[in-house]
Amino acid sequence: MRGRLATVPRGVRALRRGPGLRARLTLIYSGLFFGAGTALLLTTYLMTARALDRQFVIRLPPLGEPSPGRDRKFLAFQIGKDYVAQIEQGKQQVIQDLLQNSALIMAGIGILAIILGYMVADRALRPLHRVTEAAERLSESTLHERIALAGPHDDVKRLADTFDAMLDRLQRAFDAQRRFALNASHELRTPLAINRTLLEVALEEPDASEDLTRLGKALLSTNARHERLIEGLLLLTRSEHELVARRPVDVRDIAQGVVELLEPTARRRRITVTERLGPATAGGDPVLIERCVFNLVENALKYNVKDGRVEVEVTADGGNVVIRVENTGPLIPGHEVADLFEPFHRLRERVGSAQGSGLGLSIVRAIVNAHGGTVEASPRAEGGLTITVRLPAAPRTLLQAR
Known part of the structure; x- marks a missing residue:
């Protein structure tokens, strides 16, 4: 899964997550701001309208002698009406100008x-950006x-310090894991190698009885299984580590060499191996990729039927190498196919087999994940299995540096 996530561009992942915290x-x-501004504008409008209603008072000018045909009351009413219309018009104009200018x-x-909010948010979130990076x-x-964030001891500083402390614990844990793998490689292999040597020497004795020879061969076979188990565990631990350096790897040559190496096994089991190997160059660790191909072909030979067949295909598909x-x-x-990649897991048909350690496909998955690739398995309708591995092809810069 890690390889699939790594192929998604960062911009696409950001769009999927939606707007960021700064936005x-x-x-x-x-x-x-706009909510408070709207409330302030509405309040100002109401208060201004109320003040205009209170402050504007109609004052009639002194009335002269009434003109012929019109009495004094009619003239006062007409003048007051004109003043009221002018005042209302002025009030509406003031309110309209106030709204427009305020808006x-x-x-x-x-x-x-x-703009200022964006800049302030950017500055406030800058320490978090460092943590994210x-x-x-x-x-x-x-x-x-x-x-190593510097600054006041606020919440962001506490977050950065906590993150640094977590990295310290992770580094110590990884260092301890590496030391354990190195120590286990020595402490576990050495006794088994000594046992194998003693058993081989004992079997070479000319006066050894038939029972002793049978027992020695059984112990030698058990010792070999233990050696394969320890080798598989150590390789599984190494495969789960991230690759530090990558080199161009000719997968076609590796697959061809693996098929030739396992040819005696295929001939002994009367299994036909078909090769379709095209030019393909991956970027990664050649030792791990060779082990990946070896485990795939060995697994196909080991869990097969009499007079069966195995097809090995290597192709270049765009930016991937397909095995x-x-x-x-x-x-x-x-429903049991996915469990085949779990350590020490075998199907019912394979439990009785003492030929493997149950780590072959687990190591394949660990190697593929370390290279940022994918591995898929699907059962065949007529029996058997099809396993497809996709590894990133070597980039042009890596090929030019070779």
């Missing part, structure tokens, strides 16, 4: 507030890096 904070700042000012200040760079080969191994064999339920 959301800017939207919150802007929304609060224009709020729009201008609102744009400025959005450090987490994105985090890998087994960069555990020595630290954020496909198909074999005949017993029927495999579809």
